[in-house]
Amino acid sequence: MIPGPIEYEPNVLNAMSQPTISHTSKEFIFIFKEALEKLLKVFDAKNALPFILSGSGTLAMEIGTVNFIKRDSKVLVINTGYFGDRFVDLFSRFTKNIDVYRPPLGYAADPVEVQERVRKNEYDLVTVTHVDTSTGIRNDVKRIANYFKDLDTVLVVDGVCSIGGEEFHMDWGVDVAFTASQKALGVPPGLAVGVVGPKAMKIMEKNPPLSFFSDLRKWQNVFKNMLDLKPGYFGTPNVNLITALNVSLTYILNEGMEKRIKRHEIIGESFRAAIKELGLEMLPKESFANTLSVQYLPEGVKQENFLSDAERYGTVFAGGLIPEIKERYFRIGHMGSVSSSEVMISIGAIERALKKNGYNLKLGSGLAAAQEILSKYDFGIPF
């Protein structure tokens, strides 16, 4: 139950161990084409270039930004946690003109504030983290993006912890969005994936390349070829993982994006109801993500002991990522093929681990609160 790598469908894992077929075979090209097309549907993107590269979310951040700036471009980072800091680090290699908008800890970015900053400064590119894995805060990308539709500024959405679990549409006004395979797409880690809209594509064509492996000018023909069922090569693709991704995207689209988002909402609500009932404080003050829950431990409960007890009781949770407070909170990932079963297991383990560590609670009370939510929605299994 950590916020990625998550648990996978058996057929996704099975796809991982198929004998690797040639990356230039018709069979693989067909799989690659399918995966790219399905990706466009999951991102709800039209007239956009999808990309799938061997890498991780960290590489996706590079691909999603470096292709759309020049040396010393002016950029704004909307920073609601650990991965905002990382954008600053990334940009520091390519430009000196980096602005940062950092709302107080626990709060999402104010769309009005973003609008004002963007109006005042002619940014070449702005990044926003849809759901920051370190805080569980979900930014209001819909309202933020709306303002970019008429601008030349490229809006980049880091969807690593949201795409596939939270509502998302490229036509909100997003120019570039990306995620990594091991999050809500339900595939083992090893792929950086995303889409690039037409405005960003045009800007890319005008800029000279700042990088090599992440240079989409090189890769775009590979992806366009694959979509036309033709071979293409810039680097050997991760055949097994792309095959697994294709299987997982099939499950995702079979469930349907609307039902899938709703499912994540109910699961998120169940977790929050249980956590509140148990008397724990959430890290976000508002704007809660539905893909993970982030909450403080009660006074006196030592994180290390709590996490190791919970693990013994059957569930692995993640510690904190925000340096100053990383030992005071813990994170529960609930994205992908998550169901009511994971709510029961997790809240059950949390109750027993808290009690074991001296916290005074009524066993079963968190579970009862979660049951009320799950029962209200008549919640069934995802697949």
Place this chain on the structure above:
Amino acid sequence: MIPGPIEYEPNVLNAMSQPTISHTSKEFIFIFKEALEKLLKVFDAKNALPFILSGSGTLAMEIGTVNFIKRDSKVLVINTGYFGDRFVDLFSRFTKNIDVYRPPLGYAADPVEVQERVRKNEYDLVTVTHVDTSTGIRNDVKRIANYFKDLDTVLVVDGVCSIGGEEFHMDWGVDVAFTASQKALGVPPGLAVGVVGPKAMKIMEKNPPLSFFSDLRKWQNVFKNMLDLKPGYFGTPNVNLITALNVSLTYILNEGMEKRIKRHEIIGESFRAAIKELGLEMLPKESFANTLSVQYLPEGVKQENFLSDAERYGTVFAGGLIPEIKERYFRIGHMGSVSSSEVMISIGAIERALKKNGYNLKLGSGLAAAQEILSKYDFGIPF
């Protein structure tokens, strides 16, 4: 959560898909030898012949009995459910002298009553079902077996739903015991396994064979050879399943039989506490098995709807097997690598499915009762 096939460890399933090696190769003979030796430990058997055949529990019943009778031998079936009836059917092909001791529904066999019947009749063979999968009743094999130590009568224990989950020792006085791979041994269905003690072996040598594939006179050299790392052949063994069995037996013995039995006790107790708290009546009046829980549905709850809702909520339970009442009760299997997670998931689904079907209950109350038990024992994960 049906009473077999159960859920398996990933490495057990992985062993299933290894390229099949030659059944006469040194590598496979070594695996076969290991599996046979570990089986003796799980049955706690000394000076006994272990057996592993392609088949099912139904074949195990034949192997475990037909080798130790003559045409028209006198046999007694201790019948506490569906699988007692099956013994009668089996024996009817080979003998006309079949007695049946059938305690009232919901009750285990009375060891004193067994003793009296055995004293009065010179039975060649007596069968007892340790845990009857159809009722969840556990017979007191320890007390029953004790009386057979000094008799020529062969005591056969059907351990299909107990071995690997309930306490069992051949030296209680048991002559033959068996189970099937898909129950508490944690391997997909396809193997009939068991052990034959010295008394039964001697009797087998004296009797002419009544069958062919199940004839242990033919198979015993195969198993003895394997234990000596020599090839042996009477039928091609199920290479992949035996490899998987060997992996699973390693997990079982690594956990340790004592800890494993204790774990099944705690899980069984948790389930019974929750079921009682929810106001459901158990089918057994006493002598509850720890490997499965069998309970009546509340008045007015239709089994078909309940089972299908529970399945939608993530858990598959089994209906009844006793013909007259099969639609009035349901069965929860909890054997093998079962942990507190399965308790949470199952009770959670039961609560919501009962409520959905009009039963008046306090959501979370069953879970709370189970949590109290699990918390008391500081229950950790099995592996």
Place this chain on the structure above:
Amino acid sequence: MIPGPIEYEPNVLNAMSQPTISHTSKEFIFIFKEALEKLLKVFDAKNALPFILSGSGTLAMEIGTVNFIKRDSKVLVINTGYFGDRFVDLFSRFTKNIDVYRPPLGYAADPVEVQERVRKNEYDLVTVTHVDTSTGIRNDVKRIANYFKDLDTVLVVDGVCSIGGEEFHMDWGVDVAFTASQKALGVPPGLAVGVVGPKAMKIMEKNPPLSFFSDLRKWQNVFKNMLDLKPGYFGTPNVNLITALNVSLTYILNEGMEKRIKRHEIIGESFRAAIKELGLEMLPKESFANTLSVQYLPEGVKQENFLSDAERYGTVFAGGLIPEIKERYFRIGHMGSVSSSEVMISIGAIERALKKNGYNLKLGSGLAAAQEILSKYDFGIPF
């Protein structure tokens, strides 16, 4: 390259490691139905009952015979090798009236001789081994069976080493035929499969059962139910192996029986051409099987050394099975998904292993002979 277990398609092995689904689930019943229907096509059977049981070829021999005799029925065994002897052993448990027709070693049964023996004696049942795995001789089942169409005698064909690789049609006059999963059906060992025609079914209904697990009176409703997509139970089926069988049967029928038989013919011919060119003597004098090749080792070549060298060179062959000469010959299995690749590997290893053991040969000459055959047919891959 032993005559079973053979090498399997990756997707067949993958099916083996799927999490085991409930044997009463709709999903599994559908798979079971499909496997049964495809089996009828592979056996080219109409109005026949297909069967799939956990077991092995040895159990298939019991199922295929014991259901169609009474105590002390009169039977004839057409014995062309090891598995003929086994039929005699099997029948000895149920009847004293066993006749044996044993052609000289290396020769197939003479259909005329069979006809005469059957005319003179009113046999209840006659068995013939289509291809005897111990000798590589293929009996002319077509001509033999023709004579049984008008008789009450049940003709049982042991198709363990032929069905799926040699031409076979139930309407030749065959009443019962069977094989095991690990032979030309391309699935790991653990299943006994076959079909029973209408004449045999009628006879079965009249006879009292002589056995239990192999009693088709019990199983027939299970298979009939599955074919109607209804649940049925007599013993827990081998869920994973049946799923794998269904995948393999799909490959087989996708290739098409005619093409598949032709492929086995070409492969068989290639092997025989190479073996002849290398100066080795085949065990059969005529009537060569296409599913395996059986040949004597040259004088002075020790079987143990030859087999272990060949294994080091990458190929496992099987030794002999006929007791008197078992160390003088070796067997090459070439059935299932076998292709020209296996011919190249095997003949290559044989050449080098023979040379290593002092046999005087021209390296490459066997390969050249095989190439001529393969090239003549423009032989492509099976799937």
Place this chain on the structure above:
Amino acid sequence: MIPGPIEYEPNVLNAMSQPTISHTSKEFIFIFKEALEKLLKVFDAKNALPFILSGSGTLAMEIGTVNFIKRDSKVLVINTGYFGDRFVDLFSRFTKNIDVYRPPLGYAADPVEVQERVRKNEYDLVTVTHVDTSTGIRNDVKRIANYFKDLDTVLVVDGVCSIGGEEFHMDWGVDVAFTASQKALGVPPGLAVGVVGPKAMKIMEKNPPLSFFSDLRKWQNVFKNMLDLKPGYFGTPNVNLITALNVSLTYILNEGMEKRIKRHEIIGESFRAAIKELGLEMLPKESFANTLSVQYLPEGVKQENFLSDAERYGTVFAGGLIPEIKERYFRIGHMGSVSSSEVMISIGAIERALKKNGYNLKLGSGLAAAQEILSKYDFGIPF
């Protein structure tokens, strides 16, 4: 039989489909540590930093160079094929000072010539492709590297098609070397791996970073931590592929590097003997790689038809990569767990496909030539 992705050991593929464990778990850190340590042994590296990143050979080229140059550093590319051109493309993003030494097609770089060029120019960095996958030429890295021991110039060896199959030692004078998982390391594509020696590490510390995801300044603490069994994070590692790599490296080191290199030599020699016997011309005039064979097609044989026939006959070969002649030659990869079986299959298919396409040859003659080599060495299976 393409030059990567190659065929994998079943246990390597099995490792791919294990449920993904947390990348911060003790279990995974232990696996990561083991893989890093084994990598050092395969590269025969001491006092060096090993690296494993999600990516491909293309990323490995970036990691292996960009970390050791400054903007507008002076670099030399020793260009013996397609991947030399790629280095030029890579460097063009970071520097204008690129020299290229391109020997005539079919010839390896002359070490004396390299020495002279390096003496005359104070290069910051020189790259050499050990085996160029496009030509099958192996450069004499040992002699080339010797000269760099006393220089400040960083020597980077692209070992993508050599490491794990050709002799290689970092102490020849190599500063940086790398490969990709899908080549002679025997793991599906998706990992860029390599080692960085002390001289290169020092230079890296002095240079400001030019890139982000490939920045070893960021990653080095991750790898150092893992080697100390401590967690570390810059991007989520490819858990499943690293687990598979660890399994494959175990096989490699169990075989032993010396035996493994010798095996590749014999296989390479067998292929070249067969190709010569069949009258085909190799692309390299000298300095043949042992990991792949590259040869021209005979006049009149159309590549497209030849490759598709060979594929139908069971073997996939690769076409050319050098633009001007790419349709006139084909490539056979023979690295990793390759054995005599692959020689037999490949030469067998080549013979038949050439004949099918009108080339006049004696079937079996290439096989005979290969057999002579294999037989001379008494060549056994690798594992």
